[in-house]
Structures are given as structure tokens and as C-alpha cells.
Amino acid sequence: MGKHYLLLASLLIIVIAALAAQNQTTTTEDPSSSFLGSAEGNSQAMINQGRHIFRSDTFGDEAFWGGKLKLHESINHLTPNQALNLGLKVDSAALPSTVVQAIQSGTVNLNDPAVTLLLIKLNAVLGVKGFFNENGTLRSVGLTCAVCHATVDNSIAPSIGRRIDGVANRDLNVGSIIASAPNLQPVVDLLSVVHPNITADQVRAILRTWGPGKFDAELFLDGKAFNPQQVTNGVVTRTHVPGATLIPNARGLSGHNLHTWTGAWGTVTYWNAFVAVDEMHGKGTFFDERFDNPEQFPIAAKARLGHISTDPDSDRVTKKLAPLHFYQLALPAVKPRPGIDFDPDAAERGDELFSGKANCNRCHREPLWTEPGWNQHTPGEMKIDGFEARRAPASIGPQGKPVHGYRTMNLAGLFVRERGLFMFPRDKGRFYHDGRFKTLLDVVNSYDVRFNLGLTDQEKHDLIEYLKSL
Ligand code: HEC
Numbered sequence: 001m002g003k004h005y006l007l008l009a010s011l012l013i014i015v016i017a018a019l020a021a022q023n024q025t026t027t028t029e030d031p032s033s034s035f036l037g038s039a040e041g042n043s044q045a046m047i048n049q050g051r052h053i054f055r056s057d058t059f060g061d062e063a064f065w066g067g068k069l070k071l072h073e074s075i076n077h078l079t080p081n082q083a084l085n086l087g088l089k090v091d092s093a094a095l096p097s098t099v100v101q102a103i104q105s106g107t108v109n110l111n112d113p114a115v116t117l118l119l120i121k122l123n124a125v126l127g128v129k130g131f132f133n134e135n136g137t138l139r140s141v142g143l144t145c146a147v148c149h150a151t152v153d154n155s156i157a158p159s160i161g162r163r164i165d166g167v168a169n170r171d172l173n174v175g176s177i178i179a180s181a182p183n184l185q186p187v188v189d190l191l192s193v194v195h196p197n198i199t200a201d202q203v204r205a206i207l208r209t210w211g212p213g214k215f216d217a218e219l220f221l222d223g224k225a226f227n228p229q230q231v232t233n234g235v236v237t238r239t240h241v242p243g244a245t246l247i248p249n250a251r252g253l254s255g256h257n258l259h260t261w262t263g264a265w266g267t268v269t270y271w272n273a274f275v276a277v278d279e280m281h282g283k284g285t286f287f288d289e290r291f292d293n294p295e296q297f298p299i300a301a302k303a304r305l306g307h308i309s310t311d312p313d314s315d316r317v318t319k320k321l322a323p324l325h326f327y328q329l330a331l332p333a334v335k336p337r338p339g340i341d342f343d344p345d346a347a348e349r350g351d352e353l354f355s356g357k358a359n360c361n362r363c364h365r366e367p368l369w370t371e372p373g374w375n376q377h378t379p380g381e382m383k384i385d386g387f388e389a390r391r392a393p394a395s396i397g398p399q400g401k402p403v404h405g406y407r408t409m410n411l412a413g414l415f416v417r418e419r420g421l422f423m424f425p426r427d428k429g430r431f432y433h434d435g436r437f438k439t440l441l442d443v444v445n446s447y448d449v450r451f452n453l454g455l456t457d458q459e460k461h462d463l464i465e466y467l468k469s470l
């Protein structure tokens with residue numbers, strides 16, 4: 001009797017083990033062949049590393065921001081109120097609960113610079129990494145990707161809450177932050193290639209024209225601070241417009257061929273290498289011979305910004321590009337909630353218009369919201385000026401001719417900007433690379449005129465509800 005039970009029990013174990021083994025082979029690769037690795041294990045490791053790099057890695061750029069510009073000296077005197085007004089965000093998860101309670105009950109002195117230093121020390125200020133003296137003041141400061149490309153959900157107070165990677169910080173006044181640095185001589189030296197007598201005060205004035213949510217990466221390549229004329233459908237809408245572009249979201253980007261506003265630079269990983277090395281001034285390697293063109297990129301050509309080489313042992317960027325790339329592509333677009341973020345009935349009617357009468361789907365192809373394939377259009381096709389497009393390298397167009405263009409921008413997660421994130425309306429609105437349209441209605445009105453769509457007010461309303469549903 002006992003023997004039978006034993007047999008039955010061991011049979012069961014064998015069956016279970018066999019089933020488990022089968023299960024494993026269908027969901028993962030053969031665990032015995034460790035030289036193949038596994039997609040699951042690899043992706044999890046890449047995401048963990050990429051998230052850490054995105055949030056915390058300065059790539060050694062403190063040698064520039066602290067070492068050269070002395071930015072930490074102004075941060076030593078920055079009150080928390082001033083920091084929040086510059087658009088810096090505070091991650092509540094990095095704060096001890098006593099500090100969170102004190103913020104909520106209003107007993108933290110937001111006019112005391114020592115509080116700012118404490119927040120930085122706790123790694124609670126998104127994208128700002130402090131290096132401290134023994135007396136608690138900053139000795140240097142570095143920046144990470146998160147300073148521009150992350151925000152918070154305002155759950156504790158405006159600009160204080162849980163961190164959200166990849167949503168652009170459209171409050172951040174990058175220009176004013178850089179302008180506050182005591183030593184702008186390194187920036188003066190770069191710009192003097194194009195503007196021989198430029199002073200630090202003139203550089204500060206240029207930086208302060210950018211305003212919240214914008215950065216001008218190309219300024220340090222071509223020295224062009226202003227678009228002489230913003231033109232939409234043949235009409236000059238503004239003159240002398242700051243050349244800075246809006247910080248885009250780093251979410252919902254997988255499947256897109258070209259990235260950034262113009263598309264002409266390359267993909268996410270191209271742009272990451274460029275920004276980490278040439279803009280953040282991390283210690284790394286970056287190659288692009290297109291920068292050697294002295295007419296288009298006088299500064300970059302002279303400073304040889306397309307030929308930055310660091311030996312592999314000291315390179316703090318290159319080995320991080322793969323996980324950083326992977327993490328960004330893994331971040332999904334923020335999902336709108338029916339009935340809260342958009343009106344579902346109107347959105348359904350808008351869906352018909354999007355691929356029908358309004359013909360938006362011609363370029364913003366559902367469900368990628370850009371073209372599968374070559375996702376770039378000339379200023380002429382877009383019926384807007386080509387200032388920003390011409391600042392980027394040319395692509396090869398029809399008949400092998402060089403053309404400059406704008407990338408068909410991602411539309412997923414657009415509602416965040418129409419509403420303002422989590423009911424904190426400061427970062428509301430602004431669309432197109434230079435933010436020329438304040439609201440989605442302005443965008444749709446402009447398409448209506450530029451492409452003679454003949455949309456009625458009701459149709460515009462429905463189309464906007466659809467855009468908010470993406
Ligand atoms: C000082 C602010 C700032 C910092 C720091 C910064 N970026 Fe950006 N990022 C921008 C701006 C502005 C653009 C748009 C550039 C353009 O198209 O002219 C951009 C573009 C991008 C894009 C393209 C998005 C799209 O829709 O195609 C990605 C991805 C990105 N950045 C990731 C990163 C990563 C990763 C880092 C860190 C290595 C980083 N950025 C650092 C401001 C910043």
C-alpha cells in the first residue's frame with residue numbers, strides 16, 4: 001500500500017517537474033545555454049541600469065557645471081522658493097516622512113538656502129547632484145538627464161511629489177539657471193567664434209530669453225540665438241524669436257525612426273550621446289563629421305565638437321548608452337482617462353475626422369502617430385518657416401537633393417500638456433518646436449488655414465477631444 005503511495009507521489013513530482021520545464025522553455029530561452037543569455041533577464045537588467053543612469057548619472061559633468069561655471073556657488077545661496085520658481089522639482093519619495101509632514105503643515109522655511117542644500121543632499125531635487133564640503137555647503141554640482149526630462153505629480157505641494165521619468169519639465173527655466181552661474185567665460189569663448197566681442201552679460205541676456213521649458217542645444221554649434229521671423233502659412237507671426245526649442249517628452253518613442261524636433265540628427269541614442277558629451281559636458285566620446293561644416297556649424301567645426309574622444313577606461317558615457325536607450329524606449333506614453341481627460345463621444349467623432357476630412361493621419365499615422373519609415377517633412381510642406389530645420393543637418397531628399405525638415409511629432413500623451421499635469425496648470429500648453437501655438441485649438445485652427453480643411457467649430461472641438469485621447 002505504502003509503496004503505491006510513494007510511487008504515485010514520485011510520479012506526480014516527475015509530471016510537475018516536466019510541466020515546469022516545458023513552461024520554462026516556452027517563455028524563456030534554454031537556461032542551460034547561458035552563453036545565449038535571455039531576453040527577459042537582459043531587458044530587466046537594462047531597464048534597471050537605464051533608469052538609474054537617467055535619474056542619477058552626471059557622466060562626470062560636474063567638472064563643467066561646478067568646476068568651470070561654478071554653478072554650485074549660486075546654488076549655495078538659492079532658497080527653496082527660488083529653486084521652485086526656476087522650475088526645479090522635488091521628489092517626495094526621497095524625503096523622510098517628517099520632512100514631508102513639515103512641508104504639508106507649512107513649517108519648513110522655504111526662504112532658507114540651507115533647506116535647498118538639504119534637499120539636494122537627500123537626492124530629492126530631480127536631476128541635480130551635489131558634491132558637498134564638510135561644512136555642508138556645495139563644493140560642486142552636476143546635472144543628469146532628469147533635470148529636463150522628468151517631473152513630479154504635485155501630490156505633496158506644487159512641484160513636490162512622486163517622480164515621473166520622461167515627462168518633460170516644461171516649468172524648468174534652463175536659461176535662467178545657466179545665467180545664474182558666476183563664470184560664463186567657457187560659454188563666451190564658444191560663442192565668440194561667431195560673435196567676436198560678446199560679453200558674459202550679453203550671454204546672460206540671451207539665456208534669459210529662452211523662458212521655461214526650453215533649451216537651445218544648437219546655440220553652442222551655430223551661435224544663432226534668434227529666429228529673425230516666425231512664419232506660419234506665409235504670415236509673419238513674430239520676429240526675433242528665441243531659437244530655443246521646447247523640451248520634448250522622452251516617453252512613447254519606440255517605433256519612431258527619426259527623433260528630436262527636426263529628426264535630422266538621428267535616433268534617441270544618437271541624441272543621448274551628443275547631449276551627454278557636447279551639451280552636459282560629460283566625459284565621453286561623440287563622433288559626427290557633419291559638425292565639420294564651418295558654414296552651418298561654425299562653433300562646432302572650430303571646437304571639433306564632432307570629434308570628442310575619451311579613452312575607454314575614462315569614458316563615462318559610452319558604456320551607458322545601451323541601457324539608457326533601452327530604458328527610454330521602454331517608457332510608455334502617459335495614458336489619458338476617458339471622461340476625465342477627454343470626452344469619449346466627441347473623441348470618437350474626432351477619430352473619423354483625423355483620418356478623414358482633416359487628413360492628419362496622412363503624417364501622424366495611427367497608432368504610431370508618426371510615419372512608419374521616413375518621418376520628416378520640409379518647412380514648405382508644413383507651410384512654416386525653416387529656421388530650426390536649417391539648423392540641423394540636411395537629409396537626402398527626392399532626386400538626391402539635400403533637404404532640411406521637421407519630424408512628424410509624437411502625439412501620444414498630448415493631453416498632459418493641454419490640461420497641465422495633475423492640475424498644476426503652470427506647465428500648460430505650447431505646441432510645435434518653438435511653442436508657437438499656445439493651445440490645441442491654436443494648432444487645429446492653424447492646420448485648418450494652412451491646409452484649407454474647412455473645419456466647423458464642432459469639428460475642431462471633436463478633433464481636439466480626439467487628440468486628448470491619444
Ligand atoms: C538642459 C535640458 C536637457 C537635458 C539635460 C537633456 N535634454 Fe534631452 N532634450 C532637450 C531638448 C530641448 C530637446 C529637443 C531638442 C531639439 O529637437 O531641438 C531634447 C530632446 C531629447 C530627446 C528626443 C525626444 C523626441 O521626441 O524625439 C530625447 C530622447 C532626450 N532628449 C533624452 C535625453 C537624455 C537621455 C538626456 C541625458 C543624457 C537628456 N535628454 C538631457 C533638453 C534636455
Ligand code: HEC
Nearest residue numbers: 261358359360362363377406407408409431432433443447
Ligand atoms: C504633412 C505632415 C503633417 C500633417 C498632415 C499633420 N501634421 Fe501635425 N505635425 C507634423 C510635424 C512635422 C510636426 C512637428 C512640427 C514642429 O516641429 O514644430 C507636427 C506637430 C503636431 C502637433 C504638435 C505636437 C507637439 O508636441 O507640440 C500637433 C498637436 C499636431 N501636429 C496635430 C496635427 C493634427 C490635428 C493634424 C490634422 C489637422 C496634423 N497634425 C496634420 C506633421 C503633420
